[in-house]
Amino acid sequence: MGDDNSYDIRTILTQMREEYWQALAEEESEAKEMLECLVFTLGGKRYAFETHYACEVIRVPKLVRVPAVQSLIRGIFNLRGEITAAIDIRPMLGVPQPEIGATGRILVVRAENFATGILVEAAHGVQGLCFDCFEPVAAGSGVKAQFIRGHFNLEEGSVILLDMEALLAAPELVAGDA
Amino acid sequence: MANRYLEIFCREAEEHLASLQSGLLVLEKNPARTDLLHELLRNAHTLKGSARMVGLADISAITHTMEEQLKGMERGERTVDAQAIDLLLRGADAVAVITAALMRGTAPELDVERFVAEYERGELGQHLKAESKEAQPEALADTVRADVKTLDHLVNLVGELIINKKRLEAKLERLKEIGHALPAEHAAPLTTFRGELEEDVLYLDYLIQELHGKAMGLRMLPLRTISDGLERLVRDLAQQLGREVQFQIVGQAIEMDRVLLEGLKPILIHLLTNSLSHGIEAPDARAAAGKPRRGTVLLSARHQGNSVLVEVRDDGRGMDPAGIKAAALARRVIDAREADLLTDEEALYLTFRPGFSTAEIVTDVSGRGVGMDVVKKNIERVKGSVTLSSEPGSYTQITLQLPLTLSVLDALIVACGGETFAIPTTYLQEIVKVRASEIDTLGSGEVIKVRGATTQLYSLPGMLGLPERREAGNATLSAVVLKHCDQRIACVVEAHLGYSEVVVKGLGKQFRNVRFLFGATILGDGNPALILNVPDLFESGRGIQRAPLSAEEAQAAQRRLKVLVVDDSITTRTMEQSILVSQGYAVVTAVSGEDALEKSAGEQFDLVISDVEMPGINGFELTRALRDSERYQETPIIIVSSLSRDEDKRQALQAGAQAYIVKGAFDQGLLLETVQMLIG
Structure with missing residues (x-):
């Protein structure tokens, strides 16, 4: 089980190729300064977060209500054998809560310890959002801004960027006593 | 750990130490069994040799001393008494402490040099804590070690298989419904196909059951794996508390899920500690009460249905309901009104309430800040239940009922x-x-x-x-x-x-x-x-x-709901009757349509269930006749028949029946559901 220091042409070639592609990718993102985001609707407004938080987007399955837990946990569902919670984060953002209808989706995201499903009114797919039109949230703009990083001013309207780091670490997402 | 030989040594040492420990405890109880010495010698000798191989001089020195002592016993030069055994056990403990530290890559919590020197001189050395270790029974030659995580994963996969099989079964049911809706010429081949598919699923079910049993078996370990450590605990505690105790274990071979066993161990430690510190009296007090000086603590395990019963029983002072009530009152666990209502048996369970502890003096043994309420919580965590029984002055028995597995x-x-x-x-x-x-x-x-x-x-x-x-x-x-x-x-x-x-x-x-x-x-x-x-x-x-x-x-609930069951087959009649009676309905049976008309004229039924083909008038005619009478215009009627054609269903509904159940699809649930839907 000693260290393998032998000369392996394939490993080196793979490495070179990876470096090449990485350099290309960096060039591209630097040129446009785009943030790749998943865009969706909450409370009638458009929101977004970086794609790397998302695992998948699914239609809303049957949700089984969980007794004696906070109301933002709307239920659980079966995600390929894993019991997963569906959460309604709209109260946390202080936005209106229209009924989630046929366009409703669940965005499955990974928090540090668990995967959870965020209920949204509609999902609009992945978009590259330009940093040039980004406006960070103004300091002291209230409690409801704690999960918001800012917004993008786009031609078709504004898109609010969520602070997923803060949102997924929020204690109100977790049910039960420690 | 840097050296992989060290790791192998530590594993080997674990096994030898476990057999040393259990062997020594048996020897202590039966000093005459010098036949055990040979095996113990072998253990010590192998350990010594291996320790030398990997350059562990301390372990080698300790095991050498142990070997010498055991040789002395074998030759009859040393007496086999509690003190000699104690010395050997301490040696084994020290080796356990050192290997455990090696595994962790930390310094042992023991002044090794001093211990070795004292040990060689035959002094008891420092007081040391036995490292908790899962004593494994000696592995047989044709077994392999498997990672526990792999086993858990295997069991999870089998779980997924079971769920998948259930989905297949649900689909079969759907297929049946689809078949009923088809015209007869198309339904027949589908029915045949469905029958074959059903057999396949049945066989799959059988295979999954087998696989499940085997997979679960891999996770099962005998109670022995945790009870060896318990013997030692009781022995040390008894010495510390000045009690004379005989500890018996029955059912060491009973197997349970590894996860459960891990949960059970702290519970048993707690209960045994309680038995020794609160149960068994001091020898003199026992003698004065006319009991043998030596107390008995019995730990037993046995199967009961799909669960395991684990009992801890001691013949100590028992639990005093009045004392418990008084203590609960004093600690405001209950109020006076509640205390009056409690029976003696119920009073025992007060010890499970949070904030209750009857020990007058907080000793370093039992005064650990946790009481029986924690035991109860732990048992609930492993889906078990606990019952108490006691006779003041004579015994206390705590029975734990645990499932075989939690998965x-x-x-x-x-x-x-x-x-x-x-x-x-x-x-x-x-x-x-x-x-x-x-x-x-x-x-x-x-x-x-x-x-x-x-x-x-x-x-x-x-x-x-x-x-x-x-x-x-x-x-x-x-x-x-x-x-x-x-x-x-x-x-x-x-x-x-x-x-x-x-x-x-x-x-x-x-x-x-x-x-x-x-x-x-x-x-x-x-x-x-x-x-x-x-x-x-x-x-x-x-x-x-x-x-x-x-x-x-x-x-509406003032009277029992009455159902009239009409069928010429005694089997069907009896079946329907027993299903309905078990759900609290009053049932009268009729053997034919004519019989039914006669009986229904005599008393008012809330519901009629009828067959179609019967001697005399058939079920459709009976339905029509009932509908024509004033008393039965609104009464729900269910037709249960082996005729499954749509034409028959239509005829039944035209005659005035509310529901039509095909006998082929007949099951208890469907009938009850229909009855409940119609009359509650």
């Missing part, structure tokens, strides 16, 4: 508050039908009689905070009677959907200790169902009430 449970599936829940059958006493007239009010709560015992009645959706659906006129209620410790409660549910083996899944890290829930499972339709944590229901039971019955409901 698959037998459960009753119930509908409640628009959701489906699984109730583990270990907590289920029975299912009862309750009519409003049978519900009494006691204090602020409602009670019913279950087998003569007054039992609190609650609404399950109400307890869980779910919406309650109580339709007026729905006079008969389904209730499940749950048991926990010595208590029983009845919970009203919307319907019970049958028994099922459910695979337990965790709720994930987003849910910590969620009240009322033990986990979830996935049903045949692919949707999750929550598994209820029954002990939580008992805790929350007090104070929550069912929605009171409306006057209308109460009135």
Whole structure:
């Protein structure tokens, strides 16, 4: 089980190729300064977060209500054998809560310890959002801004960027006593 | 750990130390069994040799001394007494401490040099704590070591298989329905195909059962794996407390799920510590009370159905109900009014309440700040239940009932508050039908009689905070009677959907200790169902009430609902009758249409269930005749028949029947469902 220091042409070639592609990718993102985001609707407004938080987007399955837990946990569902919670984060953002209808989706995201499903009114797919039109949230703009990083001013309207780091670490997402 | 030989050594040492430890304890009880010495010598000798090989001089020195002592015993130069055994055990402990430290890569919590020097001189050395270790029985030659994680993964995969099989079974049911809707010429080949598919699924079911059994078997370990350490614990404690104790273990070979066994160990340590510090009296006190000076503590395990019973019994001073009540009052665990109502047996269970501890003096043995309430919590965590029995001055017995495994449970599936829940059958006493007239009010709560015992009645959706659906006129209620410790409660549910083996899944890290829930499972339709944590229901039971019955409901429930069953086949008649009677309906049977007309004229039935083909008038004619009479214009009629053509169904409905059940698809659930839908 000693260290393998032998000369392996394939490993080196793979490495070179990876470096090449990485350099290309960096060039591209630097040129446009785009943030790749998943865009969706909450409370009638458009929101977004970086794609790397998302695992998948699914239609809303049957949700089984969980007794004696906070109301933002709307239920659980079966995600390929894993019991997963569906959460309604709209109260946390202080936005209106229209009924989630046929366009409703669940965005499955990974928090540090668990995967959870965020209920949204509609999902609009992945978009590259330009940093040039980004406006960070103004300091002291209230409690409801704690999960918001800012917004993008786009031609078709504004898109609010969520602070997923803060949102997924929020204690109100977790049910039960420690 | 840098050196992989060291790792191998540590593993080997673990096994030798375990056999040394158990062998020495047996020898202590039976000093005459010098035959054991040979095996012990072999263990010490091998350890010494291996330690030298990997350059562990300290272990080599200690085991050398142990070997010399054992040789002396074998030659009869040393007496086999408690002191000599103690010295050997201390040697084994020291080796355990050193190897454990090696495994962790830290310095041992022991002054090794000093210990070795003292040990060689035959001095007892420092007082050292035995490292807790899972003593493994000696491995047989043709076994392999498997990673526990791999085993758990295997069991999970089998769980997925079971769920998948359930989905297949649900699909078969759908296929049956689809077949019924088809015209006959298309239905016939489908029925044949379905039959074949059903056989395949049945065989798959059998294979999965086998696989499941084998996979679970891999995770099972005998009680022995934790009991060896317990013998040592009792022995040391008895010495420390100045007690004379004989500790017996029965059923060491009983196997349980590894996870459960791990949960059981701290519970047993607690109970045995209690037995020694609170149960067994000092030798003189025992002699004065006319008991043998030496107390007995018995740990026994045995199978009972799908569970394991583990008992800890001591012949000590027992539990005094009056003393417990007084202590509970003093600590304000209960108030005076509550104390008066408690029977002696119920008083024993006060020890499980938080904040209760009867030890007059906090000793370093039992005064660890935790009491029986923690034991109870731990038992609930592994889905067990605990019962107490005691006779002051004579004995205390604590019985733990534990499931064999936690990964698959037998459960009753119930509908409640628009959701489906699984109730583990270990907590289920029975299912009862309750009519409003049978519900009494006691204090602020409602009670019913279950087998003569007054039992609190609650609404399950109400307890869980779910919406309650109580339709007026729905006079008969389904209730499940749950048991926990010595208590029983009845919970009203919307319907019970049958028994099922459910695979337990965790709720994930987003849910910590969620009240009322033990986990979830996935049903045949692919949707999750929550598994209820029954002990939580008992805790929350007090104070929550069912929605009171409306006057209308109460009135409708005044009498038993009567059903007339008409069939020329005695088998069908008896079957239907027993199904209905078990659900609390009054049943009268008729052997023909004519018989039915005669009986229905004599008394008013709430529902008629009839066959089609009978000697004399058939079921359709009977239905029409009943509809023509004034008394039976509105009475629901169910046709149960082996005729499955659409034409027959149409005829039945035209004649005035409300429902048509095909005998081929006949099952208890469907009939009851239909009856309940029509008359409640």
